[in-house]
Amino acid sequence: MKDLAINMGGNSQKPSKNGDVQTASQNFAQVQLITITEEDAGQRIDNFLLRICKGVPKSHVYRILRSGEVRVNKGRIDQLYRLKEGDVVRVPPTRIAEKDTTHVPGAEFAIVFEDSHLLIIDKPAGVAVHGGSGVSFGVIEQLRASRPDAKFLELVHRLDRETSGILLLAKKRSALVNLHEQMRDGETDKRYLTLVAGDWKNQRQHIKLPLHKYTTADGERRVRVQADGMESHTVFTLKKKYTDFALLEAELKTGRTHQIRVHLSSSGFAIAGDDKYGDFALNRALLKATDSRGALKRMFLHAHQITFTHPESGKQMTLNAPLPKECEKFLQSLS
The missing domain is CATH 3.10.290.10 (RNA-binding S4 domain)
Structure with missing residues (x-):
């Protein structure tokens, strides 16, 4: 400026x-x-x-x-x-808040990659990417608190609070602008691993359903399939079938809010542990282990891979974050 x-x-x-x-x-x-x-x-x-x-x-x-x-x-x-x-x-003229006495604890997260332009972390499930909507602080506030000398640190994109995995942050304004351009032009490749309940049939399946974002009466952000919604496209690849579940890789062709979750639920396949669009009776049952499987106490959605062009070097990069231990353990129990 x-x-x-x-x-x-x-x-x-x-x-x-x-x-x-x-x-x-x-x-x-x-x-x-x-x-x-x-x-x-x-x-x-x-x-x-x-x-x-x-x-x-x-x-x-x-x-x-x-x-x-x-x-x-x-x-x-x-x-x-x-x-x-x-x-x-x-x-316009705006009032400055009284000094916030809420202490933001500095925190570091598992680093997937870092250089002078980028910080890429493996975000755990249950942690918001930023404060707001009843959350005092998130990943970005905690990282800024732990890196007080950082001149610039901004989120490149977002992950749902319940979703784990790869999260990109920019350490320079030029990197942020460049990566936003890549995402708008469809030049980034973001892939997620998710577990759904049901008998998934196809090895590879395209789901194209228009999505409309709205806010409920109590202020909660939600998404539904709607004819005049925004064009949305996800490609799902079957990775492994279990008796009552299927492990899928989701490839985002567009990046709408809750896209994977709504595309799957609207197609009859609830993500295990999804408390907004999932099967609530199933989620309750998954909280307790049985003789045939372990317990699952989170949503099974993990951003495991991203491919993009480095904003400074121009080199194509593909980065991965392994499935969290609790997800791996649940899959092993299904096997």
Whole structure:
């Protein structure tokens, strides 16, 4: 962000060397007009505001987005709008939160790969990637707390809280923009391992069902198959059949919220342990071991492989994260 002016008073503010405006998070008493540079282009407006509005409650950031107080090029936008170079963002006066006394514990996670541009970890199940929706903090907040000297650290993509596996983080803005472009252009290959209940027939099966994202009355984010939903495509490959289950590899051709979970449940195959779209009676039964199988106390969905082009070297990379021990143990009990 190299061009920032205060609408009231006309003062200019200089950016720091890493591109962050030095006083943007400290003076929100007045309207701000921020011109987006090439470095900041490509990110969603909500993520951009959350980054620059440090100290402003997350709920308030989304409130000013929904109310239309945030404008881009003098027009209203929604929280999914992706910024373009030259866009002028109007940020209204916002209140800074009282100092948060919640301690974010620093944490490190199993590292799959790391260099000066990327940090790729193996996220455990049950850990949110970021704070919000009743969660005080997630992976990104914990990593920032454990790496206080890191000038830049941002999520490249997200995983559901219940999903384990490969998670990409960018250590440079240029890497973040490059990887987002690869994902938008379909140049990344993300694959998951999942266990479903039922008699899966085909060795390889394409599921193309349009998905619509909505929010329930109590604020929960959900997805359903709907004719006017977003085009969604998953390819499933059978890895192994068991008596009552099938181990599948899911290859994402599009990256919609809860895509694998909804594509499978809508096709009659519930993911073992899925508490949103799964078979709830089965999930309860899986919590306790029997003579024929072990117990499963999580959703069996694991991001086990990703292929992409390194944003700096241009080299193609394929990285893997093995199935967690609890998933391996459950499969062994089925055998």
